[in-house]
Amino acid sequence: MRRLTSSQALVFLLVLLVALLFFMFPVVWMFLTSFKSGAEYFSYPPVFWPKSFSLRNYFNAMAFPPDGRGGLQGLRDSLAIAAGSTLASVVIGSLAAYSLSRFKTGGENLSFWILSTRMFPPVAAALPLFLIFKQLRLLDNHLSLVIANTIFNLPFVIWLLKGFFDELPVEMEEAALIEGCGRLKAFRLIALPLVAPGLVATSLFCFIFSWNEFMFALLLTRRNVRTLTIIVPSLVGGHEILWGEIAAIGTLAIIPGVLLSLLLQRFLVRGLSLGAVKG
Amino acid sequence: MSENRLLLRLRRRRVPILFVLPAVLTLLAITVFPLLYELRLAFMSWELTTSEPARFVALRNFGAILFQDSRFWSSLRVTLTLLLFGVAAELVLGTGLALLLNRLRRPRTLLVSLFLIPVMIAPVVAGFQFRMIYHDQFGPLNYLIELATGGRWRGFAWIADPKIALFAIMLTDIWQWTPFLMLIILAGLQSISLELYEAAEVDGATAGQTFRRVTLPLLLPVIIIGILIRAMDSFKLFDIIYLVTGGGPGNITETISFYTYLQGFKFFSLGYTAAMAFLQLIVITVIAQFFVNFQKRQAGRA
Numbered sequence: 127m128r129r130l131t132s133s134q135a136l137v138f139l140l141v142l143l144v145a146l147l148f149f150m151f152p153v154v155w156m157f158l159t160s161f162k163s164g165a166e167y168f169s170y171p172p173v174f175w176p177k178s179f180s181l182r183n184y185f186n187a188m189a190f191p192p193d194g195r196g197g198l199q200g201l202r203d204s205l206a207i208a209a210g211s212t213l214a215s216v217v218i219g220s221l222a223a224y225s226l227s228r229f230k231t232g233g234e235n236l237s238f239w240i241l242s243t244r245m246f247p248p249v250a251a252a253l254p255l256f257l258i259f260k261q262l263r264l265l266d267n268h269l270s271l272v273i274a275n276t277i278f279n280l281p282f283v284i285w286l287l288k289g290f291f292d293e294l295p296v297e298m299e300e301a302a303l304i305e306g307c308g309r310l311k312a313f314r315l316i317a318l319p320l321v322a323p324g325l326v327a328t329s330l331f332c333f334i335f336s337w338n339e340f341m342f343a344l345l346l347t348r349r350n351v352r353t354l355t356i357i358v359p360s361l362v363g364g365h366e367i368l369w370g371e372i373a374a375i376g377t378l379a380i381i382p383g384v385l386l387s388l389l390l391q392r393f394l395v396r397g398l399s400l401g402a403v404k405g
Numbered sequence: 406m407s408e409n410r411l412l413l414r415l416r417r418r419r420v421p422i423l424f425v426l427p428a429v430l431t432l433l434a435i436t437v438f439p440l441l442y443e444l445r446l447a448f449m450s451w452e453l454t455t456s457e458p459a460r461f462v463a464l465r466n467f468g469a470i471l472f473q474d475s476r477f478w479s480s481l482r483v484t485l486t487l488l489l490f491g492v493a494a495e496l497v498l499g500t501g502l503a504l505l506l507n508r509l510r511r512p513r514t515l516l517v518s519l520f521l522i523p524v525m526i527a528p529v530v531a532g533f534q535f536r537m538i539y540h541d542q543f544g545p546l547n548y549l550i551e552l553a554t555g556g557r558w559r560g561f562a563w564i565a566d567p568k569i570a571l572f573a574i575m576l577t578d579i580w581q582w583t584p585f586l587m588l589i590i591l592a593g594l595q596s597i598s599l600e601l602y603e604a605a606e607v608d609g610a611t612a613g614q615t616f617r618r619v620t621l622p623l624l625l626p627v628i629i630i631g632i633l634i635r636a637m638d639s640f641k642l643f644d645i646i647y648l649v650t651g652g653g654p655g656n657i658t659e660t661i662s663f664y665t666y667l668q669g670f671k672f673f674s675l676g677y678t679a680a681m682a683f684l685q686l687i688v689i690t691v692i693a694q695f696f697v698n699f700q701k702r703q704a705g706r707a
Contacts, residue, residue, distance in 0.1 A: 130508055138505050142516060145502055149520055149584060152534035155545060159537060167537075172545045222428030229421035238697045240428070243436050245693040247641045249662040250682035253669045254439030254446070277435045280428060309420045338527035340644045345670060355529045359648050362533060369537060376530045383525030388518045395592040398524065402630045402700060403589045 153380065160184070160373035167369045183370040184378075190357070190371065197375050200354040204379075206268055207343075207353060208336040211275035216329050218276075219283030224313055226284065227291035228299075237288070244281035244400065248341045251277070256345055266348040274346060275336040282335070282400065283328055289401040290324030291317065327393035330386055337382055354379040440686075446679035453673035466680035476656060477681065480664040483571065487660065488639040491578045492632060498579070499586030499631075506587070507594040517591070520584045528581065532648030535577045539563035539649070564650050570658050577645050582638070586631045593627030594620070626703060633696040640689060661685060 130138065158176060159167055160183050166173040190196025222240075225231045232239075255274060256265070264270040294317060302312045318325065340355045347356065354375060361372045387394065395403055447466055451459035470477050502520070506513055523531065538546045547560030563573045597620065605615045643662040646652055652659035652667070659667075665685065669678035 135509070138508055142502070142505050142509070145498075146516065146519060149523055149580065152531070152538055152580065153522055153526070155537060156530075156534045168543055170543055170548070172543055172548050174545075218427045218431060221424045225421045225424035229418075229424075231418075231421040231425045234701065236425070236429075238701065240432065241700070242690075242693050242697055243432050245637050245689055245696070246436060247662065247682075247685050247689050249641065249643060249665045250443070250686050250689075251436070251439055252666070253675065253678050253682060254442045255435070256670075257675075258439065258442070273435065276431065280431060284428060309424075313424075334525060340527065340529050340647070341666075344647075345666075355527050358527075358529050358533050362536060362648060372533060373537075376533050379530050380522075380526040383527070384522055387521040387525045391514055391518055394517075394521060395588055398585055399589050399630060399634060402634070402696075402703075403592050403627050 153384075156373045156376050156380075159369055160377045162370055162373075164370065183374040186368075187371040187374040187378075190361070196352075196357055197354075197378070199352055200357045200375065201378065203268065203351050204337055204353040204355070207271045207275065207351075208333045210268065210272040211279060211336045212329050212332040214272060214276045215279035215283045215332050216325065219280050219328075220287050220318065220325065221313075223284045223287035224291055224317060227288045228296070237285075240281050241285050241400070242281075244278065244285070246278075248278070252341060252345050255342070259346060265346055266350045268351055270346045271339075271342055271351065271353075274342040275339055278339075279332045279335055283332060286328050286331070286397060286401050287321065287324060289396065290321040290328075294320055324393075327390055327397060330390060331393075331397045334383055334386055337379075443679045443682060446676055447683050448680075449676040451675040453675060459676070462676070466677050467684075469677070470681055470684065476659070476664060477661075479656060480659045480661045483658060484640060484642065484660045484662075486571065487575055487578065487642060488636055491575045491582075492635045492639055494575070494579050495583045495586050495635060496628070496632065498583045500590050500628075502583070502587040503590035503594055506591055517588065521588060522584075523581045524585045524588075526581075528644035529648050531577060531581050532645045535573070535580075535645075535649055536564070539573055541565070565654055567654050567657050570650050570654060574645060574649055574658050577649060578639070578642065581645075582635060586635065589627055589631050590624065593624045597623050626699075629699060630696070633692060633699065637689060637692050637696070640685075640692065 158174065161179045161181075162173065162176040162183075163180070166176055184197075187197040189198070226237055226240075251274075255270075259265050259267075259270045264273075298320070299312045299316050302316050303309070307315070338355065339353075340359075343351075343353045343356050344359075347353075352360075357375055358372055358379065361368060361375075390397070448461060448463055449459050450462045450465070506516065509516070538544050541547060541560070541562040544563075546563070550558060550560035561569050564570050601619050601623075602615065605619050610618065641662050642660045643666065646658055646660055646663045650658045652663050656664075661681075662685075665678055665681050668674050668681060
């Protein structure tokens, strides 16, 4: 490829920065709004930079009506559900991924069946899951959301980790097996530690997917469980929208995603494309 | 004898099967079982709003959806409009950005990370951000329009105007997902060998020719995967609709997912909802089949 002249490079960079402005603006706007006072966000022309960066919106949001622990409860529930479903999907998924990768269990068909469950539209699964959880008296319970999120994370985990196991040479495990190690031990002590980076990346993706999940949280919960993604729209619905407080909750809700995109660069391509594109 | 051999084979396959069993059971229990349950429901009439018991109605739900429900067809049209134009715009913008980023040297890693933030945040939060931006009185977008036109025009009622609302939804979706296509196309670009470009240069190809004859053909598999993944996601669009317009004004921005949600969880027509869910499943299965076949072909080639 021809090297760019420095003026060409400058033009390219400028175009990219303008595009970046477009993609960053909504996030920055929400972040700044979370520090504004009511007079500042209900004003025309709009105030871009808040006069003082007060944390009042954050404190208010933590103790939101109706029961006085809105944001705090949201943080707790989102965290519990995301952590629970990440743990479940990674434990179950890594075993299955190992088996698919090492023994070609079920051949290609099983692998692709597992991948295809990922594409299931959540709204089609919502009604039967709702009725089943109702029967089991699990509605409005953390467990129902952990299970629902695990369904949608499991194929992702298996498919992604299978890719990592595929790249691992089998010699070390074989040596361990000859030494008299069982399969489970070889898996736990040798294969798993060797795919540790992949395991971490997969877990973080899982965490984000569950953290950002909305539809099941909306349909399977009432009052006991309220994730952050439920609290945001429930506050937007009212007559007088408390932009500042919602922006504060929204800002808290995007922290994991922002951190992930900054830290996980190396795995983003593979993670986001279900491993279909190698980064 | 043959029974013995089967046992022996099972024993040899015990470890692989045991390893994969928890996942398969989980997926069966929570996808196939609900599906069968739903299939039964689809042939019944079960209205929670009346006290009538559920009863078998054969194919009547499907008939009503396909031949009498204009709202179903309109939601399907909205979904496909968003899918076609939204994904097309994301593809064009994403390819453009990826081509620019690919030519850049050092600040690339940081730029890519910043571009990807929209992909990583919850769609409801993205929807909320755009609610603020689209606000007709206090929103920054209308203010920008007013500045740009020198105060002659004060912009749109973005989410209340029936002519604009669908575009407002599409813009939110484009904002959120363009970086995803950018990312995987960039990965595709980086896997193209530089020697090919050198060869094209030696042969005296222009930049346009190089793009059409070298870059595009090699990029095609990645682009197809990207389009399929986006098509499947876009077909399920729900969160942004719920937050930005709630399907309104009227039902101009009502997608099929949103309409199914209303039927099931607002109007409580369980049988009807199940039938509608099944129709969607057919469409998504067709798209997914393309994806899986394509994946198999790629895997076979590698």
